[in-house]
Amino acid sequence: MGAPLLSVEALTMRFGGLIAVDALSFEARAGEITAVIGPNGAGKTTVFNCITGFYRPSEGVLRLTHGDAANFLLTSMPGHQITRRGKVARTFQNIRLFAGMTVLENLLVAQHNYLMPNVINGLLAVFGLGGHGRAERIAIEKAKLWMHATGLTARADDPAGSLPYGDQRRLEIARAMCTDPELLCLDEPAAGLNPRESDELSNLLVRIRDGRDVAGRSSILLIEHDMGVVMRISDHVVVLDHGRKISDGTPAEIRADPKVIAAYLGEGDEDEVAA
Amino acid sequence: MLRDAALSALVAFGLFGPMIGLKTEVGVAAIELIYRPIAVLIAVAAVFFGRLALLAWKSTRPVAKAAPGRIAGGMAYVGRYLTPIVLVLTITMPFYAERYWIDLGILVLTYVMLGWGLNIVVGLAGLLDLGYVAFYAVGAYSYALIAQNFGLGFWTCLPLAGILAAFWGVLLGFPVLRLRGDYLAIVTLAFGEIIRVVILNWASLTGGPNGMSGIPRPTLFGLVFNSGGGEGSFADFFGLEPSISHRVIFLFYVILGLALLTNWVSLRLRRLPLGRAWEALREDEIACRALGIDVTVTKLTAFAIGAAFAGFAGAFFATRQAFISPESFTFIESAIVLAIVVLGGLGSQLGVALAAIVMIGGGEMFRDFQEYRMLIFGGALVVVMVVRPRGFLSGRTPSVSLGTKRKIGADLMTEGHG
Numbered sequence: 001m002g003a004p005l006l007s008v009e010a011l012t013m014r015f016g017g018l019i020a021v022d023a024l025s026f027e028a029r030a031g032e033i034t035a036v037i038g039p040n041g042a043g044k045t046t047v048f049n050c051i052t053g054f055y056r057p058s059e060g061v062l063r064l065t066h067g068d069a070a071n072f073l074l075t076s077m078p079g080h081q082i083t084r085r086g087k088v089a090r091t092f093q094n095i096r097l098f099a100g101m102t103v104l105e106n107l108l109v110a111q112h113n114y115l116m117p118n119v120i121n122g123l124l125a126v127f128g129l130g131g132h133g134r135a136e137r138i139a140i141e142k143a144k145l146w147m148h149a150t151g152l153t154a155r156a157d158d159p160a161g162s163l164p165y166g167d168q169r170r171l172e173i174a175r176a177m178c179t180d181p182e183l184l185c186l187d188e189p190a191a192g193l194n195p196r197e198s199d200e201l202s203n204l205l206v207r208i209r210d211g212r213d214v215a216g217r218s219s220i221l222l223i224e225h226d227m228g229v230v231m232r233i234s235d236h237v238v239v240l241d242h243g244r245k246i247s248d249g250t251p252a253e254i255r256a257d258p259k260v261i262a263a264y265l266g267e268g269d270e271d272e273v274a275a
Numbered sequence: 276m277l278r279d280a281a282l283s284a285l286v287a288f289g290l291f292g293p294m295i296g297l298k299t300e301v302g303v304a305a306i307e308l309i310y311r312p313i314a315v316l317i318a319v320a321a322v323f324f325g326r327l328a329l330l331a332w333k334s335t336r337p338v339a340k341a342a343p344g345r346i347a348g349g350m351a352y353v354g355r356y357l358t359p360i361v362l363v364l365t366i367t368m369p370f371y372a373e374r375y376w377i378d379l380g381i382l383v384l385t386y387v388m389l390g391w392g393l394n395i396v397v398g399l400a401g402l403l404d405l406g407y408v409a410f411y412a413v414g415a416y417s418y419a420l421i422a423q424n425f426g427l428g429f430w431t432c433l434p435l436a437g438i439l440a441a442f443w444g445v446l447l448g449f450p451v452l453r454l455r456g457d458y459l460a461i462v463t464l465a466f467g468e469i470i471r472v473v474i475l476n477w478a479s480l481t482g483g484p485n486g487m488s489g490i491p492r493p494t495l496f497g498l499v500f501n502s503g504g505g506e507g508s509f510a511d512f513f514g515l516e517p518s519i520s521h522r523v524i525f526l527f528y529v530i531l532g533l534a535l536l537t538n539w540v541s542l543r544l545r546r547l548p549l550g551r552a553w554e555a556l557r558e559d560e561i562a563c564r565a566l567g568i569d570v571t572v573t574k575l576t577a578f579a580i581g582a583a584f585a586g587f588a589g590a591f592f593a594t595r596q597a598f599i600s601p602e603s604f605t606f607i608e609s610a611i612v613l614a615i616v617v618l619g620g621l622g623s624q625l626g627v628a629l630a631a632i633v634m635i636g637g638g639e640m641f642r643d644f645q646e647y648r649m650l651i652f653g654g655a656l657v658v659v660m661v662v663r664p665r666g667f668l669s670g671r672t673p674s675v676s677l678g679t680k681r682k683i684g685a686d687l688m689t690e691g692h693g
Binding site: 052053054079080081082083084089090092096097098099100101102104105108109110112113115116119122123125126132136140144156157158159161162175176179 | 540543544547548549551552554555558559561562563564565566567568569570572576671673674675676677678679680681683687688689
């Protein structure tokens, strides 16, 4: 069992009178895949948006501890710093790629902070100063590794918007990984994938967790509706319903929890879970 | 089909009824209202049958959607050959053209430069700026004021004008960064007007509506251009017959150089992380944030660099005219520059240059048909936007590639929402 990477403490998010997330506490540990599941409207994406700085939580603490013991309070960091210094990367439920830019360009934009540490450096590059050429070569090499890991090498020069859906999903993960995250937050990465593609995705996520055959490793926080994927790859599952945590444990424990079955799994997906 | 045509005729009636049907004429005692029902009838009938003919023509044609990739490829092909031709024709222009054409060339090149500068803000970063002329004005007045108060020359003031304009760009950028799309457009529009109104009313500094005159002309390494010749003049140094056209030709090359500098910098930036971040920002701001890109700083640099080039152009404008007044910096200038960028195709350098030639050069040529000029332009704009909604030469070339670079069609690109 790894050290806690992200600890969510009494996170509450209110939108006017609506309580989307209610005093939620859980931990995501380093080197693990933590899945957050729950019926539609349970507040999963809201939790994600709080973690990645798109929402400022009404109450609660989000603490991130890197492997080198560097500590970050995500609740008091501006959005882009959460990725830059906190090393939290995310993907989106509805894919957000730079559709008019090529696969390679998408992966280079993700390495922006490496390529251009500050504006002065970015402007000096116009005159060929600041060692930009070397940084760009290294960035392209890294992009190549991730394209290879996600099977997109052949599409490197194609605009992202012209890729098939499954490729776009994988590209979004590759792009997030190009930011060198410690924690990769995936919002329904298997949505809309066929069974074969889901299998490939599960495989990719496990490889990212273990740092096997890929260019980097990261712990993963996952929102997913595809129970097949969740049960197969998760080390730890958190179940939400109506903004509250109703269960927390290993996939086997979750599967046996009557509260979970009542709230969520009891509604027609039993076969899939049992399988 | 008939219903559609009848509906169009009804709309036409609503529009033309008051506009064509009623005419005011100065009578003996007061203004008289004259009714013209026949003219309205003709206009409405023309719309009715025109619409009918259009629909009939459309129905006979199969719905053929040209492959966008092919169009983009074709445009890249045209661009490859057209760019050097246009460049050579421009550079050699003073050798074959008359004074009038060179003057026109200077005007067009000023707008090409403004277009390329605005293209950084609108085309690359996707920030709709309706007040671009404000930075042009800041550049022009910076040069005029510094030159008159501190006696500095054009070449010293040029970078200062650019820096001051960039500073104002950042100053405008800060409050408007949280705004997007239409809201951003409105605030930039207001900013453009504020600058003009301040210049107009701060008479003690800027001369107000009287403008500023006697702005020094540029020199070539200290050599002045004047019609009298004499010691230290360009004509004297090279042993030429003193002629005013030397200065015109010199100005032509100055603005050509400045425009090419703008082009070079923006082309270069496009391949660098900063330019790529601008384009990413145009495509999807939220994704940029999620990748750790500081959206504020990125937007500010786009504003500042775009404004700096407007400042350069403004300083050039001031030195060319030797006289500036707030009238040169009205909203219509912003609108023209924006129209050049949009018509040319957002993000396309050649497209912007061609659009500037057509809009400004064409405008000068249509001077004889003064009244119809705006009508023709309005019509041309509508036609271009119907036929090629993303501008003449839209689409983009990837900034980096592993294999061969293929042009990306405009259909995949996002124009940005501020």
